[in-house]
Amino acid sequence: MARASGLGVSALRFYDRAGVLVPDQVDPVTGYRWYAPEQLGEARVLSRLRRAGMPLADVRLVLAGWTAADTDLVRGLLRAHLRRLEEGLSAARAEFSALVDLLDDREYPLMTTPRTAARLSVSGPGLAAALDAVRFAAGTDPELPVLAGVHLDAEGDTLHAVATDRYRMAVARTAAGGHGGGGRVQATVPLPLADAMRALLDGADEVRLVVDDGRVTLEAGDRQTGGRCLEQDFPDYRRLVRLPAGRRAEVDVAAFTEAVRTGPVRLHEDGGTGYELTVLEVTEDGRAVPVPEGADGQDLVAVNRAFLLDALAAAGGDRLVLEFGAPTAPLVLRRPDDEHTFSLLMPVRLTD
Template identity: 35%
Template sequence: MDDTDPLMSIGAFARRVGLAPSALRFYDDCGVLRPARVDPATGYRGYAPDQEPRAVLVRRLREAGMPLADASVVLDGAREEARAVLEAHATRARETAASAAAAIDEILRALPGGPRPTVARLGGAELASAVRQVAPAAARAAVAQEFPVLGHVLVELARQEVRLVATDRYRLAVRALRPVASEGDPGRVLVDAAELRDLASWAMRMPEVAVEVDQRGARLRGGSAERALAPVDGAFPDYRAVLDALPTARHRIIVDRSALRAAVADAGHDGPLLLRAEGRRLAIGPDAAPPALPAITTGPPVRVAFDPGVLLPALDAGVGPDVLLEISSPTGPVVVRSADQGSFTTLVMPVHDDPGPPRRP
């Protein structure tokens, strides 16, 4: 091509879009990215400026590890087909990354000297807030005596996240925290819920707290002070499987959290509390009861009943003026979220309309 040719040479185009010339030749051979023109005499490829977006998209798809067959659907298929291919690839990528991380963690633990101590540094007030939200979901009294592990809070430490989890089988609370810094191998520890609440009061006064877990046990460090944790052995329920198994929500209700809390508290604890959502109203109480709260609802009308003693702590644990209820069915776990805090999630089990014990997950 001469200097008057508006097309770019393969080298110039490769530099512009971030692909190697050899990759451009390969994509030409595969029919994914044809040049605008091929000189019949020399075989030189020329590329037009309007081909840049497609070339950049090809590069990004390949950087994401997408096979060419799937990439072709994203490039040339219908919008919904492209979305389905991208979502499926993202799911596979997450699963592959999780499997690789688990394998590496297992190898690290088997290395001589055992696993490295796990340390995560968190804001003291943030940790205290997470404990306040999660610890009330731990089992008490008879349930804790029958299932001692449920009287504890699971603290999971990973490279990018610290999670606090508690459940009494009728409610599951999960709060995720972003550490200021972390090091060492992933770790987990079970701590008595009452003990953790006491430690949270101490942590509240600290600008920053380090959570440390190693073969000797677990501890919190703040400044020059140190508070030991008393971890216990036990198999905590696989809460991740519960969360992963949640079906897609068919109904969503956003309502004033304080107003709903007051209505639940006024209902007492004598029997199931019925919630009925339709249009822009959330009715509370028996079918004939007139009180209703303004609400934003999506999905068809729905009615679901709760044990007020189980729902009330879930509302108390939230933050912000609104609460979001995500309902897949009147008999499945209901997700209770703070509209202002996506890092905290509670699952609450519904009950039958007639008096009786709450169903277990």
């Protein structure tokens, strides 16, 4: 069904749970979904609507009226969605044109990545732990190649590792010595090179990190790996982590992970892509718990469940502190013993 319709298996599961395209039969033992031949046409329509980014509520109505004798409703819904897309594109073009003009007029760049030569002495286990803590958050969007890497930022006796895909960000810190000149040195390491560096760190007590003329090299004893840095400027992550104080809840990582993994979820549709949300609240006794659909409250925070599980797995340690701001502020996962190693998850707006 997935191959014939153009809908992936995960999409078929999503639309089954959402009640949009329910299989003809479900195996009671394996859960395998079986679709009737006449459902293929409906699935192909759904696939096209999904690629066009039609909201789920409208998709339901289109499919409900697709085979009806009177197609006025369907045609009206299609025209209305096309009009929204055209209006949105026109508005977006105007805003992007204004932004390009601002960039052209700007005298100094907002973000710079100095290529100052530097040799850093870094703890092998410390750098390994930092890479492990941030790797999950790196981007894979080909339109944003600078995010497909781990950003290394050395200043004074500290080295930060940072990764983000826009929807989540992870920051870790480790000590670094031997930085000549005392200035700030930055390099964004492509993911394949970051993974090669991580493999080289196993068993290495101390390593040397060399940044020179747009190239980064990791030396561990008589072994080394290196390559070119990404040329684009990495976002100024320091501005993105200045968050107001909020409610805090300390959690047992293993127990909280199991609660998220097996707990209630909400289905979310975003631009034709469906995924599962975990909605969290802080109880009066200071516990962070997933809440079921229908739960009410002004302080509920919804995040992508898969992203939350990734962040919990990468955090390390037995306990974490969750920091909740407003429902529109990122959820912060922070180690109790190291406030400088943390991850941020962008919230998802809950709609009726």
